[in-house]
Amino acid sequence: MKRKWCLALCALMAGTAVAAASGATGFTWTESPVVVASGDQFDSSISGPYVTYTDTSAGSADVGYVDLRDGSVHVVANAAWPVDEQLADVSGNLIAYTGSTGGPADVFLYDIATAVTTRITSDPFDQINPSVSGQLVAYEDYSSGRGHICEYTFGSAATSCLGGPDEQAGPSASGTNVAYIDQQTGDIGVWDTGAGTTRIVSVGWSGVPDLEGSHVVFPASAPGGSDIVVANLAGGRTTLPLPGDQVNPHISGDWVAFENLSSGVFHINLWNYVTGELEQPNVSPASQSLVDISGHRVVYTDNRNGNLDIYSFEFVPPESADGQIGGLIGDVKALGLPKGTQTSLLAKLDDAQAALKVGNTAAACSDLGSFISETSAQSGKKIAASDASALIAKAQQIEASIPC
Missing domain, CATH: 2.120.10.30 (TolB, C-terminal domain)
Structure with a gap:
């Protein structure tokens, strides 16, 4: 039975x-x-x-x-x-x-x-x-x-x-x-x-x-x-x-x-x-x-x-904020942006990663905010509007996961 x-x-x-x-x-x-x-x-x-x-x-x-x-x-x-x-x-x-x-x-x-x-x-x-x-x-x-x-x-x-x-x-x-x-x-x-x-x-x-x-x-x-x-x-x-x-x-x-x-x-x-x-x-x-x-x-x-x-x-579990920033760095590199724009955006993301590694969430949030501001300013100019929207959305998700 x-x-x-x-x-x-x-x-x-x-x-x-x-x-x-x-x-x-x-x-x-x-x-x-x-x-x-x-x-x-x-x-x-x-x-x-x-x-x-x-x-x-x-x-x-x-x-x-x-x-x-x-x-x-x-x-x-x-x-x-x-x-x-x-x-x-x-x-x-x-x-x-x-x-x-x-x-x-x-x-x-x-x-x-x-x-x-x-x-x-x-x-x-x-x-x-x-x-x-x-x-x-x-x-x-x-x-x-x-x-x-x-x-x-x-x-x-x-x-x-x-x-x-x-x-x-x-x-x-x-x-x-x-x-x-x-x-x-x-x-x-x-x-x-x-x-x-x-x-x-x-x-x-x-x-x-x-x-x-x-x-x-x-x-x-x-x-x-x-x-x-x-x-x-x-x-x-x-x-x-x-x-x-x-x-x-x-x-x-x-x-x-x-x-x-x-x-x-x-x-x-x-x-x-x-x-x-x-x-x-x-x-x-x-x-x-x-x-x-x-x-x-x-x-x-x-x-x-x-x-x-x-x-x-x-x-x-959700990916760590550090890992998400790494993914966002890859996204920026994949867009083939003008060298100066790419370098500036990557510098802000690198700084955000470095800040997180030492537990400085305030600095990381500030760097992400700067990344969002620059991406928004270049939307429809040096960055296609659809690409800029995608980058901003991912950065905002990272801000929420820290949280900022």
């Missing part, structure tokens, strides 16, 4: 047209369905070509995954452990998930390459909510009667726990580090499992963190709601102040995907914490939640069909 369902779903996906949109700054995105079927599919996680999710359409909870390279849908199952499965995370070809036969929950690890399931925990108390990175699986352990973060190293089968007087939750693993939230204080901590040390990167009320490399992202309390914060483990932090509540952030490279609740409905936002760029792709008027990001692909749960389904979109 599962096999027939997969084939029907794969055929549906193959015949579904994708939707595309673009923002005023040149940001473009293309949405695709990942799992659209009867019942509810939700809580997706993505790593490269693999998307995991929880499926409750059969009555029990099952963990499935989709290979985005061919759209094939697979069910993570093992006859030796007939369990309800949920709270899955994926890293490379490893899927960590929570499983239960109706009693205490345990953590399992499924290898996509070998189709082998490993039971990581077996305890009369709950172990839940795993996060996997490479050979490390972090999870919440309640064997002491309080929640603590533990880690299991795949291969050596070594296990250790953070312990301490406070409860910890929401583990996020990256390399040998595990970020977590202290349930008593709201602090965000990072546990270096290799060195056996911990550090506090944020004090006070925060939400569940997500860790990638040397950066951890989390929602933090702010007047009137919560803001998204990226903290560098080496020191320093960047905050995105927005009205209302911003929650459930996930980080990949320079981009953070999160859920914006300021309108009263969850919608996906994307923030480049390095450049400050904020994008709000309007993929659907319905609610998008439980978001995750890998590279330039975002996955999420959407209720547009009256139930919960998994969708994704790939985005193309």
Whole structure:
């Protein structure tokens, strides 16, 4: 039955047209369905070509995954452990998930390459909510009667726990580090499992963190709601102040995907914490939640069909202002203008590029303004009117992207 369902779903996906949109700054995105079927599919996680999710359409909870390279849908199952499965995370070809036969929950690890399931925990108390990175699986352990973060190293089968007087939750693993939230204080901590040390990167009320490399992202309390914060483990932090509540952030490279609740409905936002760029792709008027990001692909749960389904979109960031100026320089050279006119225009664009490289946006904007003024003055004279209009439009787009 599962096999027939997969084939029907794969055929549906193959015949579904994708939707595309673009923002005023040149940001473009293309949405695709990942799992659209009867019942509810939700809580997706993505790593490269693999998307995991929880499926409750059969009555029990099952963990499935989709290979985005061919759209094939697979069910993570093992006859030796007939369990309800949920709270899955994926890293490379490893899927960590929570499983239960109706009693205490345990953590399992499924290898996509070998189709082998490993039971990581077996305890009369709950172990839940795993996060996997490479050979490390972090999870919440309640064997002491309080929640603590533990880690299991795949291969050596070594296990250790953070312990301490406070409860910890929401583990996020990256390399040998595990970020977590202290349930008593709201602090965000990072546990270096290799060195056996911990550090506090944020004090006070925060939400569940997500860790990638040397950066951890989390929602933090702010007047009137919560803001998204990226903290560098080496020191320093960047905050995105927005009205209302911003929650459930996930980080990949320079981009953070999160859920914006300021309108009263969850919608996906994307923030480049390095450049400050904020994008709000309007993929659907319905609610998008439980978001995750890998590279330039975002996955999420959407209720547009009256139930919960998994969708994704790939985005193309706008070209940098520096890159756009480079393109404009090429356009000027291609017109075959009189030497003096070309030299004068190129000098202004070269100066604008040089100013941007040292962070002097005011000078760059002034140089672009001078370029626009000269081009306008020569329109219909040394520069054909249609060519001048095209050059001015591109220069104005660059001004908007800086912004000036």
